[in-house]
Amino acid sequence: MQGQTVRIVSQAIQYIEHNLNDKLELDIVAAALYYSKFHLHRIFTKTVGLTIHEYIQRRQLTEAAKLLIFSKKPIIEIALISGYESQQAFTSVFKAMYKTTPAEFREAEEFYPLQLEIHLKEEAVKMDFTKEDIKFAVSDDIEDWMELVSLTIDGYPCLNKDEYIQNLHQYIDDKKALILRDDDMVIGAMGFSSDTGSIDFLAIHPQYRHLGITKLFLDKLMDELLYGKEISLTTYRAGDKADTGYREEYYRLGFAERELLVEYGYPTQRFVLLPKNKEEADND
Numbered sequence: 001m002q003g004q005t006v007r008i009v010s011q012a013i014q015y016i017e018h019n020l021n022d023k024l025e026l027d028i029v030a031a032a033l034y035y036s037k038f039h040l041h042r043i044f045t046k047t048v049g050l051t052i053h054e055y056i057q058r059r060q061l062t063e064a065a066k067l068l069i070f071s072k073k074p075i076i077e078i079a080l081i082s083g084y085e086s087q088q089a090f091t092s093v094f095k096a097m098y099k100t101t102p103a104e105f106r107e108a109e110e111f112y113p114l115q116l117e118i119h120l121k122e123e124a125v126k127m128d129f130t131k132e133d134i135k136f137a138v139s140d141d142i143e144d145w146m147e148l149v150s151l152t153i154d155g156y157p158c159l160n161k162d163e164y165i166q167n168l169h170q171y172i173d174d175k176k177a178l179i180l181r182d183d184d185m186v187i188g189a190m191g192f193s194s195d196t197g198s199i200d201f202l203a204i205h206p207q208y209r210h211l212g213i214t215k216l217f218l219d220k221l222m223d224e225l226l227y228g229k230e231i232s233l234t235t236y237r238a239g240d241k242a243d244t245g246y247r248e249e250y251y252r253l254g255f256a257e258r259e260l261l262v263e264y265g266y267p268t269q270r271f272v273l274l275p276k277n278k279e280e281a282d283n284d
Contacts, residue, residue, distance in 0.1 A: 006122050009047045024056045049206045058115030069111040075102050096241040116150050126182045131220040137177040144186040152203040154244050158264040188213045199233040231273040
């Protein structure tokens with residue numbers, strides 16, 4: 001059943017990817033697959049972590065951003081290509097996601113994606129991971145690690161790939177990079193600082209987000225590597241339409257809000273998680 005669900009969702013993704021320049025919505029995708037729109041909505045959202053509408057919007061805006069930087073097409077033409085009926089409507093949605101207007105984005109000449117195509121694992125997904133399955137990453141893991149980065153780029157606006165890889169080498173050398181695999185695929189990755197107690201990068205494969213993998217990484221950190229330390233990370237600010245559920249998950253895991261920040265020109269907020277007491281640690 002799991003394999004059938006993934007195949008259907010993968011077919012939906014493929015249809016969307018092949019028709020990004022056309023008008024797309026749930027009814028159209030479901031009809032193209034000869035599938036119930038209600039069931040497709042349910043399994044797509046559960047598997048990908050986004051609704052079909054959210055995935056389409058983020059993919060179309062990413063392709064629009066690419067055209068803004070790498071083509072000379074007028075903004076109104078890019079708006080129409082991206083499925084918007086007016087430049088005003090396109091600008092409103094683009095600014096909500098990218099925190100800048102299309103014209104300003106083009107002038108800055110720096111492309112970054114909101115959402116890249118998601119590739120799913122069709123084989124059965126392992127369900128019973130433990131924190132002991134999480135290992136220190138090594139240099140041979142970098143290629144697969146970056147595959148995960150491309151799937152979870154929504155969590156890291158303005159990520160500079162070249163700079164990121166350079167930093168990743170240092171995290172690996174310093175034993176500050178953790179990795180979790182399901183067979184040959186990286187499904188979770190974390191980079192952290194033992195000096196500050198900060199999580200500098202945390203990514204979970206969309207197909208595995210509902211399995212409690214984030215908590216496993218936190219337990220690994222708090223029980224073994226940063227025991228007794230306050231843990232911090234940064235994420236989207238409240239009300240940011242680009243947030244695909246990160247704030248909600250961090251609240252659920254016990255994080256609390258702290259100061260507002262601006263990182264690489266993007267508005268974020270720091271969250272903290274207090275150290276476990278001895279009883280909590282013993283119960284894990």
